[in-house]
Amino acid sequence: MVRLCLSVISLLFIYLHIYMIRIIFTLIFVLAFTVSYAQKVTLSGTVKDRENGETLIGVNIFDRIQQKVSITNNYGFYSYTRPQGEVEMVFSYVGYEPFVFKTYLEKDTTIVVQLIPSHLLKEVVVEGDRQELLQENTQMGSINVPLRQIKDMPALMGEVDVLKVLQLLPGVQSGTEGASGLYVRGGGPDQNLILLDGVPVYNATHLFGFFSVFNADALNNVELIKGGFPARYGGRLSSVIDITMKEGNMKEFHGEGSIGLIASKLTLEGPIVKDKTSFLLSGRRTYLDLLARPFIKNQSDGQDDVGYYFYDLNAKVNHIFDDNNRLYLSFYGGDDKAYSRSQYTGNFNGIETKSREEFGLGWGNVITGARWNHIFNNKLFANFAATYTNYHFRLFSEDESTSIYNGDRVDDFFKADYRSGIRDYALKADFDYIPSSAHYIRFGANHINHRFTPGVLTATERSDIFDMFGGEESYSQEYSAYAEDDIQVGDKLKLNLGLHYSGFLVDGEHYKSLQPRVAGRYLIDETSSVKGSFATMAQFIHLLTNAGLGLPTDLWVPSTGRIGPQQSWQASLGYYKSLKGGFEWSVEGYYKAMDGLIEYKDGASYLNMVENWEDKVEVGRGRSYGLEMFVQKKIGKTTGWLGYTLSRTERQFENINFNEWFPFRYDRTHDVSFTLSHHLSDKIHLSGTWVYGSGNAISIPTEIYQGETALDFGYEGQQVDYYESRNNFRMRAYHRLDLGVSFIKQKRWGERTWNISVYNAYNRMNPFYLDFARNQDTGQKSLVQYTLFPVLPSFSYGFKF
């Protein structure tokens, strides 16, 4: 509560930044006054799924007479202003039958549209329904992947993973084999703003990065923005991954779930009060530990227990007070735990001993959010949110023993406990103001109270806490305000102009950043356009990471007096075209420059918990440029995409690689992804993905030579390992084919699905890591590549009712 009060006080502090606020709001009013108020009427409302009452995000609303387009926002709200008269509006959305609304509009009107889901749309889009296609909007580098498509993909060990699907998009690269980390246009994994219902998720992975925390059954929408960021987003340099949870069925009770090789999950949703209040509850847990426990206990006479599991739980309640007010409460909690316990009781040489040893590793997120949607009038929509997010990591070891000899008792106890994490309280207000069909204005403000725990080690012997090492907890305040307008200039040109202003208060420092954002689209004809964008970004937090695996040991740290914020600018230019049959293709070029990046110094190790993190890092810069091509088919029996990226990403640090540019670890010259999903019939769905990526860059010594220093002492064997440069060696190219087939059958109680997937179908030996090894027979040293997953079949059983 105290923290919340601090947040409120700090929020007030934000508003003292009158100068910047004035600029932003002046922009809003200038834009607003350009609007003509002559005899206009407004059509507004929300768009929902007729079956379950879920609001639909990004529905296209096309005025056939005026030939203009509007779109629903993240809460399904739309507003469209036009002259009085006859209207013929078409509401269309992928996976739903289009809805045509004809009337004579003489006054402002509100309608709630309910679209009917269509399992298979016809191949050809209904003639004359000009949806807002790829070429229409100003947004660049943004991809919305339908959940249906995500669920159709082959899955690693039977678990569909949202982040792994995003890795298949051009400009997005995976880290190492199997991991869920995202490297977007040369950025690091910390530069992705991953939002779950608007709340940042700091560590989005389970099982050391092999699975993401997002349970696909609980999700409604996934959007990735990798460039041309609108002003409403800020705080990260490289991407925004905006994930929205389902709201819960408003009409009737439903459930779905699956039982897989490593995990099972169950999602329940339904109305609490029909058409007023709904809930969603979704849980997932792995059970390898439960399966293995009897065997381990049996092997150790019941004295040992070793295991690992993860679980997550999503919950959401939403309540409609009236047409203008709606409240959402959402929760996510998830943990990973690895543990080893052993105990011993016995008598040795007359000493009676009882001992217990325990080792544990755990990490997880807790996320909660309360959001209130309020429609002030048919042109002004608002969302207010209060959120909490907490990522915590703990590593501990505990030994306890009691010895009794000749009646004398000796007790011993030792415990080492290492903790790190980040905790945020945030308040946020966002407004959508749609004065006319030529303007869509968004503005808002945000404040976050951060608490960083950058690695604190506590050791306890008997009852004395005798030492604490590492960084100390630190608090900081982050705030931002923004305004942007989507402006239609004539028939062909559309602009998105915006300003994002943010600041960060830490250790007496006050970092400020004004970030202009510009994006534009020029329609060449009805099916094609060119787009350009320029965006500057600032990020006040850093992730200290060694291997880039997305390990839970990665440390979130704030900008400090010594280590400033990260900053970037990115320019992109692209061509977009829609083709018949639901095909879209695009080509985008980009250049991104980054400053204030951190990297571990030469020789630094993150296992050194005693040294302050600031002493272990170098600050430098990076650049990335490339060309991305994308062909996608979203509708019909056969859907999928082909993406290709040609890019280069480099880093430069004064004291690393002798201040020369060097390739980023995940610099991939070529990156190809091909996904295909085909509905052979209502009962059989086939899917496949093929990926190819140039090898990761790693540092490997290629030669050794005699060192000088020891010659003084008469020793000639001192060895110097010669690294040609940082990340001088390329691993083998990565490629892999995954296949999947689903057998669907309608049952009396609902629907069941058997899914069989094969990961790495042609058994490619892809690199996981490289190391030098010596043959024990010949003594010959060699460089060995270790592969994690050769061919890996899996299956799962899914059900829906």
Added chain:
Amino acid sequence: MQKSTSILMLLFLIGISACETFLVMELPPHEPKFVINTSLEVGKPIRVFVSKSRSVLQDNHFERVSDASVEIMVDGQISYPLYSEEVLNNGTKMLAYTTTEVEIEVGRTYEIIVSGEGMQTARGKTTVPTPVEIKSVDLRSAPRNNRYGYVDFSVIFDDSQGSDFYEITVLQRGTLETIDGIDPERFIINQLVNLEPRNSIYENDFRYRTGLLFDDGLFDGREAKMEFGGVLYADIDLEITVFLKVVTSDYFNYENSLNLQETNRGDPIAQPVQVINNIQGGFGIIKAAVTSSYTLPFNNSIE
């Protein structure tokens, strides 16, 4: 049903047995290069050690090169040949290239060129820095309870403008008499002292030499006062000599990077360390230094 269960069990077994396999990777073919190691110091003879690099897949038995053509060029004008001979280094005979025709002088630039049949010519150069005199040395004994005692050192000198690099070492000399049994024994003390800096910025865990190696980042162009401590013999008359060596930036960076790499060898988590190399067409280091000294008598006793 039994058949499908068997198939599923088979798939499961394939799945769990699929983890961790390995493949031997090829490295680019290795071509040996000359390795030149030398430290050119005013007042010391020239000794250039030449060897050949080896592939990282080979062992570290570095081959001494005795048939290379080695020359030293002074200020880019006059070249002198160097000859290979056995030299004694800390009691060990080692093969080095030497000459008596050239004396290392302050401010001069020396280039070492090594060539040989079938090998790429390797060369590297350095300029000998200007010496810096020690203005004063102050020693203060700390309380102790045995025959050794901790001593605080304070060394003052003037730093010149621009980036400079220094190494301080301390030598203690004296005679120690002990009574072991009936007969007294005399020991000659001639030892370098392990030094610990007072300012933590000069600490580095990976350095294994006894001296302090530091740059002038904190006192550039001003009077420098270096404070450090070391353990000296107590209650005997000692002759303490403080050596202030002005070294080149390559010397400084080489020592730091080499020692850091050595310390982290075998740690898979640590970031790789690149060791500085100032040899073109080969590997190694050509260091240069000039030393001034300050000697004073001292008895490590508490008043």
